Amino acid sequence: MNTYREDDGVKGIHYTTNGVDPESEQWGTMSFVSLNEGTTTYRTAWQPMTSRWDKKRLEFWDDFSTDGMLEPRENEKANAPMGSLAVKTILKAGESRNFQFLISWNFPNRQTWDKPGFQELIKATVGNYYATKYSDSWDVISKTLPRLGELETSTKTFVNALIESDIPEEIKEASLFNLAHLRTQLVFRIKSGHLLGWEGIFDDYGSCFGSCTHVWNYEQTTAFLFGDLAKTMRDVEYNYATDDDGLMSFRVYLPLDQGQKWGKAAADGQMGSIMKFYREWQLSGDDAFLKKHWLKVKKSIRILLDSRWLGC
Numbered sequence: 001m002n003t004y005r006e007d008d009g010v011k012g013i014h015y016t017t018n019g020v021d022p023e024s025e026q027w028g029t030m031s032f033v034s035l036n037e038g039t040t041t042y043r044t045a046w047q048p049m050t051s052r053w054d055k056k057r058l059e060f061w062d063d064f065s066t067d068g069m070l071e072p073r074e075n076e077k078a079n080a081p082m083g084s085l086a087v088k089t090i091l092k093a094g095e096s097r098n099f100q101f102l103i104s105w106n107f108p109n110r111q112t113w114d115k116p117g118f119q120e121l122i123k124a125t126v127g128n129y130y131a132t133k134y135s136d137s138w139d140v141i142s143k144t145l146p147r148l149g150e151l152e153t154s155t156k157t158f159v160n161a162l163i164e165s166d167i168p169e170e171i172k173e174a175s176l177f178n179l180a181h182l183r184t185q186l187v188f189r190i191k192s193g194h195l196l197g198w199e200g201i202f203d204d205y206g207s208c209f210g211s212c213t214h215v216w217n218y219e220q221t222t223a224f225l226f227g228d229l230a231k232t233m234r235d236v237e238y239n240y241a242t243d244d245d246g247l248m249s250f251r252v253y254l255p256l257d258q259g260q261k262w263g264k265a266a267a268d269g270q271m272g273s274i275m276k277f278y279r280e281w282q283l284s285g286d287d288a289f290l291k292k293h294w295l296k297v298k299k300s301i302r303i304l305l306d307s308r309w310l311g312c
Contacts, residue, residue: 002044002083005138010145011040012102013083014138023125028107031137035100035145038089041070045081060084104140106131110190112254113209121209124255127191178221194232194256195222210251210262211236213269223279231280231289237273238293238300246299248273270300 001016012033020027034040047056063071068088087099108131112124134140144151162172181187185206187197198206199215208215211233223230240259242248250266252259277297281290 002081004042004044004083007138007142010035010141011042012085012141013042013044014136015083016136023109025107025109025111025125027109028105029137030103030105031141032083032085033102033104033141034085034087035102036087036089038087039069041086041088043070043073043082043084045073045083047073102141102145104137104144106134106137106140110188114205122253122255122258122261126254126256129189129191129193132191175221178219179225182221182226189229189232190254190256192256194236195229196233196236196252196254208251210249210253213237213248213250213273214266215269217269217272217276223276223283227280227283230276231284231286234273234277234280234289234293238277238296242296242300244299246296246301246303248300265303267304270304274301 001018003014003016005012005014010033012031015030015032017027043060047059064086068086070084070086085101089097091097108128109125110128112126113121114123130140134143159176162175165172185198185201187195189195196211197216199208199212201207216233222233236252236256236259237248240256241250241252241262243260247263247265248270249260249262250264250269251262253261274297277293280286
């Protein structure tokens with residue numbers, strides 16, 4: 001269901017559904033808005049497919065190219081309705097102008113790890129943390145727009161400070177490339193606020209679930225730029241993945257109350273987690289964080305001294 005909206009100078013299309021189960025992972029909202037001056041026209045749908053010849057693209061182009069404006073199309077008869085915006089303005093000879101559009105989304109029903117054929121995983125809803133901050137995708141626009149300039153300035157300031165430094169080019173390039181991964185589907189934050197990650201990602205699903213300890217040992221970006229998020233990863237390891245004997249499952253199941261279900265430890269991963277915990281405490285100075293997990297940390301050290309681990 002595509003609805004055109006105008007709020008406080010923001011013009012756009014709000015995408016909702018009444019045909020998807022509200023508990024489904026596919027249930028959610030999207031918004032596509034224009035922040036531009038000038039005449040804004042729209043369609044909340046394209047023409048339906050009337051034959052095996054796909055004429056709807058031609059019909060759209062014929063409409064738009066005539067005068068740079070769109071005529072409305074009805075939703076009810078559309079096949080997989082699409083919403084479109086057009087902004088019309090006049091440029092003088094040699095003049096240039098930026099046109100700004102925003103796309104937002106809100107899908108609250110994130111499911112547990114899922115990779116077909118890898119192993120049996122628990123099916124449950126763990127949610128998305130961002131959905132606890134915004135009611136829907138239009139709310140994302142409304143709350144983010146006043147901060148857009150501040151966020152853009154902060155981002156540019158950080159990037160420019162790095163690239164203008166005297167650090168060797170190879171290190172600057174590697175640092176920025178690794179930082180970019182945090183903006184992909186490699187990591188996600190569940191409703192409780194905990195950050196988790198895959199080992200890698202394919203085109204349409206994650207590779208190797210569970211915030212694998214001996215893979216994530218090598219990752220330094222989160223701890224030094226987003227320390228609070230790094231502490232949530234240590235909370236996953238010690239509050240959920242480590243049993244009463246100190247054995248840490250090197251893959252953590254979701255939901256978190258099933259975190260120890262993997263039941264296998266990795267010596268390098270467990271040793272690395274001890275070092276990461278110490279790093280997080282050093283960087284944050286958070287003694288409450290230290291005290292909360294200290295007993296499990298000690299147990300995870302002691303079990304490593306057991307002769308069964310020698311030679312790992």
